[in-house]
Amino acid sequence: xxxxxxxxxxxxxxxxxxxxxxxxxxxxxxxxxxxxxxxxxxxxxxxxxxxxxxxxxxxxxxxxxxxxxxxxxxxxxxxxxxxxxxxxxxxxxxxxxxxxxxxxxxxxxxxxxxxxxxxxxxxxxxxxxxxxxxxxxxxxxxxxxxxxxxxxxxxxxxxxxxxxxxxxxxxxxxxxxxxxxxxxxxxxxxxxxxxxxxxxxxxxxxxxxxxxxxxxxxxxxxxxxxxxxxx
Ligand SMILES: [Zn+2]
Numbered sequence: 001x002x003x004x005x006x007x008x009x010x011x012x013x014x015x016x017x018x019x020x021x022x023x024x025x026x027x028x029x030x031x032x033x034x035x036x037x038x039x040x041x042x043x044x045x046x047x048x049x050x051x052x053x054x055x056x057x058x059x060x061x062x063x064x065x066x067x068x069x070x071x072x073x074x075x076x077x078x079x080x081x082x083x084x085x086x087x088x089x090x091x092x093x094x095x096x097x098x099x100x101x102x103x104x105x106x107x108x109x110x111x112x113x114x115x116x117x118x119x120x121x122x123x124x125x126x127x128x129x130x131x132x133x134x135x136x137x138x139x140x141x142x143x144x145x146x147x148x149x150x151x152x153x154x155x156x157x158x159x160x161x162x163x164x165x166x167x168x169x170x171x172x173x174x175x176x177x178x179x180x181x182x183x184x185x186x187x188x189x190x191x192x193x194x195x196x197x198x199x200x201x202x203x204x205x206x207x208x209x210x211x212x213x214x215x216x217x218x219x220x221x222x223x224x225x226x227x228x229x230x231x
Pocket of ligand 1 (some may be wrong): 198
């Protein structure tokens with residue numbers, strides 16, 4: 001064992017204080033940011049889904065067993081369901097609350113009716129601040145979930161970020177491959193106000209790399225233009 005250890009040191013493979021081994025850089029070409037089936041797809045007000053009526057083929061409606069995290073029977077992509085189950089379990093184990101999925105996959109047509117309703121009630125500007133245009137919502141990818149925590153209030157409100165569940169999610173969601181997609185102070189980049197409840201699955205590798213580099217938006221991470229509004 002010692003011989004192996006010294007051998008590796010000699011090759012400079014093992015890290016040392018004087019010569020730390022840099023973390024392996026994430027291959028930015030590993031997944032597409034354009035293909036809607038990719039877990040790295042970037043959707044925003046400047047980047048609609050293509051095709052615009054895209055629907056994932058691997059949607060499931062997870063029950064989450066005794067966690068009962070999906071009481072409203074929302075659907076999401078298979079990998080997202082598995083990750084969300086791990087997240088919910090871990091949050092509960094940490095004593096930070098019981099996760100409840102409030103929304104997940106929304107089809108083009110569902111988004112269209114939500115958007116139409118808000119715009120007819122509040123006008124275009126105020127309505128579109130509340131509902132994305134159909135084909136422009138991350139929920140249509142099946143990779144986004146809106147969450148709350150039982151008995152902690154602030155459901156789908158900015159103050160959720162200050163609850164013990166919200167704070168825990170912000171610090172830990174990356175361990176299951178989720179990011180807070182619309183972080184604080186990034187409206188000019190993402191086009192959305194702070195949404196501490198909106199989690200986007202991007203996979204553990206990317207979520208962890210973003211966390212380690214303190215890059216909070218997909219736009220900045222991939223060097224994409226900011227998308228404050230629709231073109
Ligand atoms: Zn959302």
